[in-house]
Amino acid sequence: MKTSRRDFLKLGLAVSSALVPLPAIAQGAAPRVVVVGGGFAGASCARALHQAEPRIAVTLVEPNATFTACPFSNAVIAGLRELGAQQFTYERVAADGITLVRAAATGVDVAARSVSLADGARLAYDRLVLAPGIDIRWGALAGYDEAAAAQMPHAWRAGEQTLLLRRQLEAMDDGGLVVISAPANPFRCPPGPYERASLIAHYLKTKKPKSKLLVLDAKDAFSKQRLFQAAWAELYPGLLEWVPLSKGGAVTSVDVATRTLVTDFGRHQANVANIIPPQKAGRIADAAGVADRTGWCPIDPVTFESKLQPRIHVIGDAAIAGAMPKSAFAANSQAKTCAAAVATLLTGGTPSTPKLINTCYSLVAPDYGISVAGVYQPSPGGQLADVPGAGGVSPADAPRATRAAEAVLAEAWFRTITAEVFG
Template sequence: MKFGRRQFIGTTVGAAAALSAPAVLGQARPRVVVIGGGAGGATAARYVAKDSKGAIDVTLIEPTRRYYTCFFSNLYIGGFHEMAALGHGYGKLASDYGVNVLHDYAIGVDRGAKTVALAGGGSVPYDRLILSPGIDFKEGSVPGWDLTSQNAMPHAYKGGTQAELLKAQVEAMPEGGVFCMVAPPNPYRCPPGPYERVSMVAHVLKARNPTAKILIVDPKPKFSKQALFEEGWQDHYAGMVDRIGPDFGGDVVEVRPDSMEVVIDGTVEKVDVCNVIPAMKAGHIAALAGVTDEAGWAPVVPASMQSRMDENIHVLGDAAQQGDMPKSGFAANSQAKVCAMAVRAALTGSKVFPAKFSNTCWSLIETDDGVKVGATYKPTEEKIAKVDGFISQTGEAAGLRKRTYEESIGWYAGITADMFG
């Protein structure tokens, strides 16, 4: 299927379309508060406001005035996308859909009182709370690294300045230098993301520093689209990329940011740039709300994205523990529409249609060499379950790979319009 902007919006809106019951005359509007203005939160805020036709008061809490998507940041590192094009504002959500956008940090949730505390002071009441805070990192998951090390060894796994820093470091590498990536364990945001990043770094080095080397230290025995990436690295960057998996110590790693060293199963490697992507958990506000489990993720009811710990809270996207869907921008956007439908039904009595979910993850390996993986899903009692899927094949024709890349460009335009209006 080819995705353009209109096709993406049209194919993903269907599951969320429902007729809203009008608010009772004279009754205060029910209040929905959304924390996090990314693919999940911005979409949920827009759809609750738009489809309730003013019957629900919607507040979106997001600290940044301009949101930079993490998806497509790898293409920025590779020189295929401008950083400015990754930034999006919230003006249309406010002006066109009546969403009250608060640029502040949510620092606590009082589930009994149904209020969200703000860093700037005061609190915001809710009838339903939607959490879409993305990811945070697990402390100590990579020995030697913490957030104070992110300038020396960037993670670049949240949108914005970290991607700019990593790109600058790659471009400044000495001739014949070594770029090292410490890849994350499962589960993590955007399963193909680290390996697309390796491809984009290789693209830059091939042009600027062709004798440089890339070392991937990986705790996982296998990874998303592995055959496709390995084929692409051999075809485009032969001899440049080396991966060390757990069989050879990829799961026993320490980093030394001050000396720019990586210790792999006791062996010290001197590197010039080190991209450390630590183990992940749900964004901190989910833990503060008390809706995360021992693993750090937020379990949800598949058909509504409601927290299993509080029926008045819904959790979307990367933060949710929901089953078979990957943690991706596409998935968060899909879940947000199902969630918006469920929230409107609970607060206004609008009709609920059967929940459907979908996801596609595109990756660029080299110029016009795009690949993808995706699936459709349905809710069961236990989880969001995969129904069927598809994946690019090794050995595909160049024309098909180019069309796959172009499809991803159309998708980006479509999803950002769907998120921000």
């Protein structure tokens, strides 16, 4: 798709002089929506847009040929699953009639309504959906840069980092010390660090029982905390220790050469160190001017349109979605809501007030699952808020059969959502 700068200028004039509230598209062409990012949010949104209104020309911009899913990647780290089970391609997405552009989006010209790609090409849009996921805030934790991640993996974007952490655990002698550093809120997958700690503890208990796992946390509270802690006491006593912020858990710097994590209270030299670092919205959010000073993207809770730039919508982990956590389920839920709103807007309608759901499963052991669920609606304050009385975590006193059932449901959820997004 090649459009000259002059065509863009002409298009801009046509739009600004239009009297109808609909996008005046040159030569009666179909409305164009560009979706940047082919994860749970972006791929879901592209497909839902096409399904809602097949005459919208949907383009999905994604540099990778293969998507590697984060949910269940903790099981890969613990040797319970292979990385291939996490990987998906875009063939079925393309077969729907969505135009796939395999490139990195590098910039957005808001006035001209175009996305620029790494090779210099531009894609014009009537509405743009950004689903860039997260970026690591390199340097936010002293000593932790991209080179450090090759020694002390974050494994917070699944793929090679996931395998690196797994190999380090496999290479460690029995009796070693594994240290996980968990960040302050907000970050991708709030229960993720604790599921990871659980499954690494399971690996150590079964393969290297003299070892120890320390979780250094920049918080005093975390998702599904009581359930995790009760399960840890039952399954991994003496093996897994959680150190909260108030007990000196916040890691202030790392020393890669000695694999040391430094807190205000001391130094911990690890045999294997997993640094889950501070994060922000994926970098295209910054380039498009949709990220605020927090590094994340404020959005309208009905349409997911940016509060900072018109005609740009932000979904998934990059968005500030109020009470909704940064999860794959939430990303998929937001994607479908946003797609319906964008299709309605492009055809001159008014989007209706949505309700969204989130469900997140975590594995504490292969046959021990716990969950959190929530229902959300736009609040008068313009945020996505919890619907009062709904949602919550698995019961604290549930029998092991319920935990086993939730572990089965967790896997079923992964099969279902990945089939909807990529299958």
